[in-house]
Amino acid sequence: MITIVVAMGKNREIGVDNQLLWHLPKDLKHFKELTSGHPIIMGRKTYESIGKPLPNRTNIVISRKNDWFEEGILIVGSIKEALKFAKKIDENVFVIGGGTIYEQTIDLADQLEITLVDATLDADTYFPKIDEKIWQKIQETCHEKDEKNQYDFCFQTFTKKTSV
Ligand SMILES: NC(=O)c1ccc[n+]([C@@H]2O[C@H](COP(=O)([O-])OP(=O)(O)OC[C@H]3O[C@@H](n4cnc5c(N)ncnc54)[C@H](OP(=O)(O)O)[C@@H]3O)[C@@H](O)[C@H]2O)c1
Numbered sequence: 707m708i709t710i711v712v713a714m715g716k717n718r719e720i721g722v723d724n725q726l727l728w729h730l731p732k733d734l735k736h737f738k739e740l741t742s743g744h745p746i747i748m749g750r751k752t753y754e755s756i757g758k759p760l761p762n763r764t765n766i767v768i769s770r771k772n773d774w775f776e777e778g779i780l781i782v783g784s785i786k787e788a789l790k791f792a793k794k795i796d797e798n799v800f801v802i803g804g805g806t807i808y809e810q811t812i813d814l815a816d817q818l819e820i821t822l823v824d825a826t827l828d829a830d831t832y833f834p835k836i837d838e839k840i841w842q843k844i845q846e847t848c849h850e851k852d853e854k855n856q857y858d859f860c861f862q863t864f865t866k867k868t869s870v
Contacts, residue, residue, distance in 0.1 A: 707797060707799070707816045708799050708801060708811070708815045708816050708817070709799070709801070709815065709816065709819055710800075710819065711737060711819045712803060712808060712818070712819075713726070713728070713733050713737075713859075714822060715823050715825045715829070716822075716825065717826055718832045718833040718834075719827055719828075720805060720829065720831050720832060721804060721831040722828060722829045722830050722831070724754065725755060727825070727829060728825065728827075728856055729855075730821070730823070730855045730859060732859075733821045733823075733859065736861060741760070741802065744763060744798050744799065745766055745795045745799050746760065746764070746800045746801075746802050747766045747788045747792055747799065747801045747807070748767055748768070748802045748804070749767070749769075750767055750769035751804055751806075752807070753765070753779065755804075759776075759777075759778035764792070764796075766780045766782060766791055767779050767780070767781050767782070768781075768782055768784065768785060768787075768807060770783060785807070785810050785811060801815065805831035808834055812834050816865065817863065817866075818836070818841065818864040819861070819862075820861075820863075821859050821860070821862075822862055823857050823858075824857050824858040825857045836864065839867070840866055840867060841864040842866075842867050843863070844865050846862045846863075847860065847861045
């Protein structure tokens with residue numbers, strides 16, 4: 707199963723200047739719970755934004771550059787290769803961004819784990835449109851902002867409609 711994990715604002719904004727748009731520790735905890743123990747696939751810019759391999763997960767980074775190496779990550783040259791390696795490791799594979807990788811994998815994914823943040827922010831990177839003819843929301847849990855989490859947000863799970 708391929709699951710996309712993303713946190714997006716009301717306009718599907720996900721990042722600016724290669725950074726996230728918010729600080730939401732509850733979302734980071736949720737992300738860790740979802741992905742720990744499984745392979746995670748990301749674009750080179752997202753990897754650089756995180757700055758280090760995430761622990762307890764096989765970090766698969768997609769790049770067209772063939773002249774770099776970093777300890778603790780697997781660098782591959784295409785989405786296809788990333789999925790091939792990930793599926794050898796585990797049947798549950800997580801795609802964690804960024805924008806270019808979401809664009810290229812949304813049609814291949816079986817599930818979307820979305821954190822919908824109640825904010826509208828300046829951004830330069832967006833999540834693709836979610837086609838309601840294809841995707842259905844099967845679960846939602848909402849949280850109010852507090853002293854540590856700066857916006858209200860909802861965790862939403864989408865699966866593909868069986869008739870499609
Ligand atoms: N809110 C969230 O949940 C979330 C999650 C993740 C990221 N983000 C944000 O998203 C932004 C980064 O996203 P982005 O779209 O700019 O970059 P990205 O998707 O993380 O990485 C883009 C890079 O991936 C490689 N790539 C993409 N498609 C490829 C393909 N088909 N074959 C081989 N390599 C490929 C290329 O690397 P090379 O240039 O090395 O060839 C490309 O420059 C940041 O602001 C980050 O904070 C947000």
